[in-house]
Amino acid sequence: MTVPYTDDGAAADRRSLHERIAADLRDEITSGDLAPGAALPSTAQLKTRFDASNATIQKALQVLKDERLVVGRAGASVTVREHRQRTMRPASYMAPAPPGAPYRWLTEATKHGTTAHSTLLDVAEVRPPADVSAALDLTEGGTAMLRHQILSIDDEPVELVKSYYPLEIAEGTAITSRRKIKGGTPALLAELGFPPRLSVDRVSARVPTQEQFHALNLPGDLPVLRTLRVVYSDADRPIEATVMVKAGHLYELQYEFSPE
Numbered sequence: 001m002t003v004p005y006t007d008d009g010a011a012a013d014r015r016s017l018h019e020r021i022a023a024d025l026r027d028e029i030t031s032g033d034l035a036p037g038a039a040l041p042s043t044a045q046l047k048t049r050f051d052a053s054n055a056t057i058q059k060a061l062q063v064l065k066d067e068r069l070v071v072g073r074a075g076a077s078v079t080v081r082e083h084r085q086r087t088m089r090p091a092s093y094m095a096p097a098p099p100g101a102p103y104r105w106l107t108e109a110t111k112h113g114t115t116a117h118s119t120l121l122d123v124a125e126v127r128p129p130a131d132v133s134a135a136l137d138l139t140e141g142g143t144a145m146l147r148h149q150i151l152s153i154d155d156e157p158v159e160l161v162k163s164y165y166p167l168e169i170a171e172g173t174a175i176t177s178r179r180k181i182k183g184g185t186p187a188l189l190a191e192l193g194f195p196p197r198l199s200v201d202r203v204s205a206r207v208p209t210q211e212q213f214h215a216l217n218l219p220g221d222l223p224v225l226r227t228l229r230v231v232y233s234d235a236d237r238p239i240e241a242t243v244m245v246k247a248g249h250l251y252e253l254q255y256e257f258s259p260e
Helices: 017-031 043-050 054-066 104-110 130-135 185-191 210-215
Strands: 086-088 116-126 144-153 156-166 198-206 224-232 238-247 251-253
Touching: 017 043, 017 054, 043 054, 130 224, 130 238, 156 210, 185 238, 224 251
Parallel strands: 086 251
Antiparallel strands: 116 144, 144 156, 156 238, 198 224, 224 238
């Protein structure tokens, strides 16, 4: 397939004009130039800025509405949603929860005035993806225990989670039960003698699979953020490998680092 180029040698943007307009406005929303609750420029202003017709501007705005970034109706101003993009801080919920306390992810999510809950979708012994298998040091064709759940904020699905555990750790424990674990698996693993000592994240942007598209109720062909997190206990033993997928246009990850 031949890729068209502009006169200066750069690859041409083959997206339709309304998609390009939506992309520019999306970037201004997610970067904060258009703040939560702020009104977008008027249709007339957008028509002038992008040299576009009224119909094209309306198609671009509909894309952003479908992506749950803006709200508005015909004849009224369009504004940025108050929760147009959530910042997730993985370090804040990686440690085991205190005894009897909810899973830390749920606790952190509610700090921003939202409600959060998890839904357990499946628990089964499976052959994990190749990168998970390698992370857990499984033998070729080896299996692991899967706990598959979806996390929601304000009844909106936000993250599809598949956690895998070595069978020698999971067997005979609540990890194999089709029920939620009080405090989450980090607390249970610590109780079993496998306290988390190190977590390593590999984050990539990917085109969503069919399962991810439907589970997260995605509006279009936007990328998802895929995180492969491997948790190690004493002696660098891998005790958990989790694949977490969330909508890339609605969530960002924040990590803090200190100079050594």
